[in-house]
Amino acid sequence: MRVWALALLIAFSWAQKSKVTSAALAVQDGEYEKALGFLQEAFANQSLLKPKDIAKAYKLRAQAYMGLLLNSKDPQAVLTKYPNLFEEVMLSIRKCREYDSSKEFENDLKLLSAQASSVIYLKGFELFQKEKLAEARQHFTWAIELYESIGQKDFYPPYALRGIVQLQLKDTTAAIQDLEKARALAAQKPLPNDQTLPFVYTSLISAYGGLGELDKALNVANEGRTKFPTDENIRRAELNLYLQHPGLQEKALERFRQELQRDPNNDTYLVIVAQLWERSNPDSAAVYYQKALAVNPNNLNARYNLGAYYVNQAAELSAKYNETKDEKLQQKYFAQMQEYFRLALPHLEQAHQQLPDDLALIQSLIQVTTYLGMEDKAKEYLQKKNALQKK
Template sequence: MKKQVIVALAISMGAFSFAQKKELKTAEKAIKSSNFSEAKTALSQAEALKGEMDSKLKAKYYYLNAEALYANGKGSMKDIDAAIESLSNVEGDYIQETADLKQKMVTSLVTSGNTAYEGKDFSKASKYFEKTYRLNTKDTVYLYYAATMSVSVPEYDRALTLYEELKNLGYTGIAKEYFATNVETKKEEILDKNTRDLYVRSKSHIKPGERTTDSKKPEIVKNVALIYVSQGKDEKALAAMKDARAESPNDVNLILSEANVHYKMGNTEEFKSLLKQAIAMDPKNPELQYNLGVIAAESNHPDEAKKYYQKALELDPNYVNAYINLSALILAGEKPMIEEMNGLGTSKKDNDRYDELRENRQNLYKEAVPYLSKALQLDDSNINAAKTLMNIYSILGESEKSKAMKEKVEALEASGK
């Protein structure tokens, strides 16, 4: 009886081994013929026998399963995820085959990601880039691309998960960048080291050099914080900023990012304080002066706002928005004049006051004209500046200028600018 059981068991195990090999061979043959549906069917049957497979057959199963799911790049997103998972289970045998398939998949995924990006399908691009990273976790830049694309969609929950993963990895994005100047175009080009050296030797490029790229950490922290703000998680947003600033206290970009969070939260005093810190570190930055002007104007401190806008223009005479905001600051003085004019009676005293206010109002318009004209000169498609000038010239009785500005407004509206 014992001998019969042993013999029967041996026959049973042999049958299992034969079935396993047969299904895997069928799958392998189907894959070579690009019949991935048939391969999946065979592999599904082999999966039921997986518990009885030895390590070599298991490695082959996982490898073939990944090939069938990937389907030469035609697999769905879900299939590609399953293929990546299957490849992670390959051990012992089929290591080189697995490495080759991974490289093939990486190349295809990067191409698909770039195509989606160029077509502005940022959601799809993000998913392709994330899968690229999952295949080769050394390429952390693709995880960064995936997070950045998610913000563009926007898919904030997904972006936050990816950014947190980058943060836990200690990702900075700092890398060595190689460059050289193209002799024909006179433009600097970023190249990989071997290509750059080859071009320099062939004399098609000159002035080779290398540099370290800026850290992506300020951008990542800023986006994480802004996502938290959009979700109403203000405390988490500020905690993210404070952690980053503790690590890089002299990073102006991080100070500005924290200032922006406070601004979105309505904390204007904290915003102003942080901007002033940033100005002390970067006193020649016109944008900082401009932002302080915006806050001063919104806080009903027009004289202070005017000083900041003028300082911004000292640093950058072509700062269009500073000219626009200065004109708006001036024209804001019109409202109380109109209210008083409308409330006057018909007495001689009231008529005299009306004439005085009317003259003051016209002087106010004349003061705003140079700023609006300069803004329009720098940005000739600024329809708001053109409309305001058209109305001002009409009120001042300068009919020719008003007519010319009206024609410009109509032209801009017709062009859709």
């Protein structure tokens, strides 16, 4: 009886191993779904397989899934049919390493990891763009694991993007760890034409600022501005830091005054100083916006904000006009109000050319043209507003 049982066990073991062999042949022939079918049967009785065969089966499963994806004319259809494909690939690679004690399949795993790392990284980026943040974070985590397994430990974009995602998911501590890792790796081995690194700086400024670690935020801002002097997002993040922490305003004004002494025709710095003045001294802000436009008439921020300044001045006069009963004062306020609207109009119109879908800007143009008695223009802007709101 024992002999029969042993023979039966050997037969079952051989049958299970033959499923793995059949899967290997199917993978070689590009019949990936057939291979997955054989492997499913093999894994149904995994206990009958030797560790070496289990390792091979997991390797083949990863190869089959990647083969399906990379050789398909419609990769999205593959991912729809196999929504957990990347998770299965990661599990299979890990399990293969676990069972492959002799490292027989190490070269195959390196090739698989090289293929999967870039595909999973790009999928993470796609999910990030679609604001599926938790899924994006998972894919970036897998990508980091794969890149490190093939020796690309200095490839920092996955850390950068995972850090940005962590910040959006309100996990500030984890975000800072990833972002600082990316920042350090980039300092050691920068990538040419990398578009993720500026966002590392903007995110770190925001993260440290949110924690109240202002010295760190300022250090990051200084470094980021030095590396990327024309980057609008870094400039805006630094400015937001100053605006959110009024105690920094004097320090900020002093620093940018020094910058302007060295480079008086830097319209970016002129706009920053203007924006720093906006809350406490709008008139000084307007002077700096005018200086920025004198240097660069195409500076959109200066153009937009100077137009808004004139509209706000007119609004203040309108309030005074409505409060007084003195006709002479009313005439005075009305004339001044009209003058401010006339000053605002060309700035708002030029800003509108660059920002045709900005509803707030269009609303300001409706207000200004109405007050100036430009009925046709007011109707034109009203039609634009209505059309945008219907989209």
